[in-house]
Amino acid sequence: MILVTGATGLNGKAIVREFARQKHQVRALVRDLNRASAAGLGGLAGVELVDGDMRRAETLGAALDGVDRVLMISTAAQDMVETQCRFIDACKQAGVAHVVKFSGAESNIGYDATKFRFTRMHEEVERYLEGAGMAWTHLRPSQFMQVYLRDAPTIAAEGAFYLALGGTELSPVDVEDIAKVAVRLLRDGGHEGESLDMTGPEALTMSDIAARISQAIGKPVRYVDISPQDRRRNLLAAGVPADFADALDEQLAERLRRPKSRVHLATHEMFGVRATPFVEFAQRHAAMLRGGA
Numbered sequence: 570m571i572l573v574t575g576a577t578g579l580n581g582k583a584i585v586r587e588f589a590r591q592k593h594q595v596r597a598l599v600r601d602l603n604r605a606s607a608a609g610l611g612g613l614a615g616v617e618l619v620d621g622d623m624r625r626a627e628t629l630g631a632a633l634d635g636v637d638r639v640l641m642i643s644t645a646a647q648d649m650v651e652t653q654c655r656f657i658d659a660c661k662q663a664g665v666a667h668v669v670k671f672s673g674a675e676s677n678i679g680y681d682a683t684k685f686r687f688t689r690m691h692e693e694v695e696r697y698l699e700g701a702g703m704a705w706t707h708l709r710p711s712q713f714m715q716v717y718l719r720d721a722p723t724i725a726a727e728g729a730f731y732l733a734l735g736g737t738e739l740s741p742v743d744v745e746d747i748a749k750v751a752v753r754l755l756r757d758g759g760h761e762g763e764s765l766d767m768t769g770p771e772a773l774t775m776s777d778i779a780a781r782i783s784q785a786i787g788k789p790v791r792y793v794d795i796s797p798q799d800r801r802r803n804l805l806a807a808g809v810p811a812d813f814a815d816a817l818d819e820q821l822a823e824r825l826r827r828p829k830s831r832v833h834l835a836t837h838e839m840f841g842v843r844a845t846p847f848v849e850f851a852q853r854h855a856a857m858l859r860g861g862a
């Protein structure tokens with residue numbers, strides 16, 4: 570049996586849906602069964618929903634029973650290391666053979682992972698998992714294309730989005746590509762002891778991204794460069810907690826120092842997954858980017 574955690578989240582949901590699309594059985598861990606149904610996970614063929622809390626081994630008996638392979642995802646939050654290390658302990662205790670850690674790797678060339686707390690935390694969990702005595706694989710995507718959907722309201726209302734990245738490139742990857750890779754990896758096994766980095770197919774400045782959104786929705790879209798201070802103010806005004814804004818400041822500072830981004834498609838190629846170009850991603854979400862959904 571395969572277990573996917575973080576199933577109500579952005580990637581977990583896409584991965585569970587991809588299992589259902591392939592008619593392959595999967596178990597999905599959720600903290601709240603009502604929320605899971607609201608998230609559209611109820612009634613998917615072959616998907617067994619089980620509740621439990623990754624931090625509390627005593628709640629995970631049913632979720633981990635008979636499981637060989639796990640995909641471990643949890644929220645990027647201050648408690649991520651504690652959550653994932655306690656969950657690794659529970660997997661070991663339950664006799665899981667192989668844990669795939671959903672991690673992250675910045676695509677910027679020369680990026681110092683120790684400068685951003687979440688890449689630092691991912692590396693800490695990766696080391697813990699490597700020492701836990703089970704087979705492991707790290708799946709390490711770069712920035713998700715879906716991050717730009719947060720800007721859909723201003724793109725729809727003003728034909729613009731506001732960030733502080735200057736001419737910095739990023740190589741965002743489509744979560745649907747990650748889901749296809751994750752399902753093949755979990756379904757077929759192998760790749761023990763490997764770190765699998767993934768980016769999207771193009772290194773793009775924010776002006777490039779604006780041009781692609783514009784092409785996809787048939788309306789002019791501009792990128793407006795603002796100061797890091799104004800960006801932080803916007804984040805806080807949108808309700809982002811101060812400690813998360815601090816983390817994003819660290820990430821931004823390091824991205825600005827390392828403005829060139831690499832493209833790494835070896836993982837897509839290894840699993841026979843076509844890398845979705847940004848314009849296709851934007852076409853798929855055109856209704857939302859036009860303000861219609």
Ligand SMILES: NC(=O)c1ccc[n+]([C@@H]2O[C@H](COP(=O)([O-])OP(=O)(O)OC[C@H]3O[C@@H](n4cnc5c(N)ncnc54)[C@H](OP(=O)(O)O)[C@@H]3O)[C@@H](O)[C@H]2O)c1
Pocket residue numbers: 574575576577578579580581598599600601604621622623624642643644645652671672673674687709710711712713716
């Ligand atoms: N943003 C990016 O561009 C980017 C790029 C690469 C990697 N990453 C990494 O990707 C990961 C996040 O992926 P995502 O965006 O798909 O996740 P997400 O949407 O933030 O969802 C996180 C999931 O984890 C679950 N969860 C958290 N704590 C839990 C616990 N104690 N027990 C059970 N479930 C728990 C949440 O459940 P509830 O619904 O119950 O809260 C939710 O389903 C992070 O580790 C992040 O660092 C992000």
